[in-house]
Amino acid sequence: MFLTDTHTHLDFPQFNGDREQVIERATTAGVRAIVDIGTDLASSQAAVALAEAYSQIYAAVGVHPHDAKTLTEELLEELRALASHPKVVAIGEIGLDFYRDLSPQDKQRQAFKQQLALASEIGKPVIIHDRDAHSEVMATLRRWIEDSHPPSAISHQPVGVLHCFSGDLAMAQEAIELGFYISIAGPVTFQNARRLRELVRQLPLEKLLVETDCPYLTPHPHRGKRNEPAYVKLVAQEVARVKGLSLEEVARITSDNARTLFALNL
Ligand SMILES: [Zn+2]
Numbered sequence: 682m683f684l685t686d687t688h689t690h691l692d693f694p695q696f697n698g699d700r701e702q703v704i705e706r707a708t709t710a711g712v713r714a715i716v717d718i719g720t721d722l723a724s725s726q727a728a729v730a731l732a733e734a735y736s737q738i739y740a741a742v743g744v745h746p747h748d749a750k751t752l753t754e755e756l757l758e759e760l761r762a763l764a765s766h767p768k769v770v771a772i773g774e775i776g777l778d779f780y781r782d783l784s785p786q787d788k789q790r791q792a793f794k795q796q797l798a799l800a801s802e803i804g805k806p807v808i809i810h811d812r813d814a815h816s817e818v819m820a821t822l823r824r825w826i827e828d829s830h831p832p833s834a835i836s837h838q839p840v841g842v843l844h845c846f847s848g849d850l851a852m853a854q855e856a857i858e859l860g861f862y863i864s865i866a867g868p869v870t871f872q873n874a875r876r877l878r879e880l881v882r883q884l885p886l887e888k889l890l891v892e893t894d895c896p897y898l899t900p901h902p903h904r905g906k907r908n909e910p911a912y913v914k915l916v917a918q919e920v921a922r923v924k925g926l927s928l929e930e931v932a933r934i935t936s937d938n939a940r941t942l943f944a945l946n947l
Contacts, residue, residue: 682711773808
C-alpha cells in the first residue's frame with residue numbers, strides 16, 4: 682500500500698506528546714508520504730523542520746486566512762526564503778475564510794493575492810483553503826491563472842489543490858479545468874455526507890487527492906478524537922467504496938496525483 686496524506690498539521694502542539702509514535706503509526710498503515718502544511722510563519726518553520734527530520738515528510742509554507750492579519754512585507758520575505766528549501770513543495774495553506782472571519786476580509790484578500798504571486802514567482806503549486814467564499818476564491822484563482830500562465834498551459838499544468846473541498850460539482854469541474862486537484866478529507870466518511878460522496882462518485886480519480894487535515898476533521902469511526910495521518914486510509918477506503926474500486930487502486934492513483942502535483946521525489 683502506498684498512501685499519501687496531502688494535508689497534515691503534525692507540527693501543531695496537539696502532537697507534542699507523541700509525534701514520533703503518530704508518524705510510526707502512519708508508516709504502519711501504509712502512509713508513505715505526508716505533506717505538512719504551514720498556517721503562519723512559526724508553523725511553516727516547524728513544517729520545514731519536520732521535513733528535514735523525516736524523509737517521508739514534505740512541507741508547504743504559507744499564512745492561513747485566519748492569520749492573514751500577520752502577513753507583513755518582512756514576513757513575506759521570510760516565507761520567500763523558506764520556500765526555496767528543496768523539501769518545500771507548495772505555498773499554503775492560503776485562501777479565504779468568510780465563515781470565521783478571524784482576519785478582516787480585505788486583509789485576507791490581500792494576503793491571498795500576495796502569496797499566489799509568490800507561488801508563481803518561485804514556480805510551486807498552491808494549497809487552497811476556502812470556507813464560505815467559493816465564488817470569490819474561484820474568481821481570484823481564475824484571474825491569477827490567466828494573468829500568470831500562458832493560455833496554452835492552462836489545464837495542462839497542475840497548479841494546486843482545493844483542500845478539504847466543500848463546493849459543488851460545477852465548482853470542482855471549473856477548478857479541474859484551471860489545473861487544480863480536488864482533495865477529499867474525513868467528512869466524506871460522515872453519515873450526512875451524501876452530497877460529498879455523490880461528488881466523489883462523479884469526479885475522475887485522476888483529479889483527486891486524499892488528506893486528513895489532522896488534528897481536525899477526524900473520520901468515522903474515530904470522530905470526536907484527535908485525527909492523525911494513519912486515518913487517511915479511512916478516507917481512501919470510503920472513496921474506494923463510493924467509486925467501486927479497490928483501496929489499493931485509490932491509494933496508488935491518489936499518490937501518483939500527489940507526486941505529479943508536488944513533484945515529490947518518491
Ligand atoms: Zn489545514
